[in-house]
Amino acid sequence: MKNNKDHCSEQLPKLGIQPYLELMKTTAKHESKGASARLGLLMLWFSDNYLDAVDLALSPFGITESKLDLLLLLKLHENREGITPSSLADRLGIRRASVTALLEWLEKRDLIAREQSKLDRRMVYVKITAEGLELLDKTLPTFWSACSTVMSDLDQEETMFLDKILVKLNAGIEKKLGMGR
Template sequence: MTTNEDDLPVLGLEPYIELIQTTSSGNSDQEDAKLGLMLLWLSDYVLDVMDIELAPFGITESKLDLLILLTLHGERRATPSAIAERLGITRASATSMIDWLEKRNLVVRNHSKEDRRKIYVSLTDEGRTFVAEVLPTYWSSCASNMMDLEPDERKVFEKLVNKLLKSIQRRLEVER
């Protein structure tokens, strides 16, 4: 791999471990900090892979996540603030994504008949068709993340991921 003189060199994990050792507080377990950092890197890479897989459809994982949320809630009305809360993003981020999806006729905003100040977001027919077209690639990409794990490793990994998910959901007081 060639590098440009302006590129940052690959550091690997060791300099981060040294930084953890010199900057973590006394009540932080350094080995746990290293594992947590590796988990953050893994989540970044998983999202990067997903965005690459979704690029031919012209959408990112975060925008598709919003469409999937609306798909799963069917005819139930969803406000931008409820969407933001469920996705764990700011209201401004949700509004920006809704604007982007609305410009592409994948979602529509409707005012409440009972309270005109309240806005609901729903999928358009085109949005439902789009989600149906993208989901096979999405699921394939999700599955590809597990391809290097042996069956027994997958079982252990699933148990660990479930445990971490529950713990983090409790901390954030949010669930999917």
């Protein structure tokens, strides 16, 4: 999360996207894709800003998006028995070792509990605790409103259109990265 509060003389002017596009003309492979690349650049900037904004909204709760993501996954599969670190790694698109680190943090704060499987003692079952659920209850309203605030600048037509587009783009990119929620 970025949070620049240094008060410095603003020496470099904002360029906007134009100079980037001009540079692109001279350094891109196929000029045909100009419109897509412009879009991609706008999206890159927005993605950066948006993730920062959500992080910022969550920070008062002392939890990050990654960890909330994991808790949310556990909550939504609460009925299901036998959620293992491996399956979480799969679903989150990260390595098992990374999940271990997240679980370590969450367990230390009693937000989740781990229990060794009796059927296969290599495996561990992960569950969200009452405290974990409580934290979700406290955090989620802010999370949803952080998600929606930025989008509320759009009118109804734009909202519907963007929804359609994002569903399409997400499907495409999940296929490319080979995973999804």
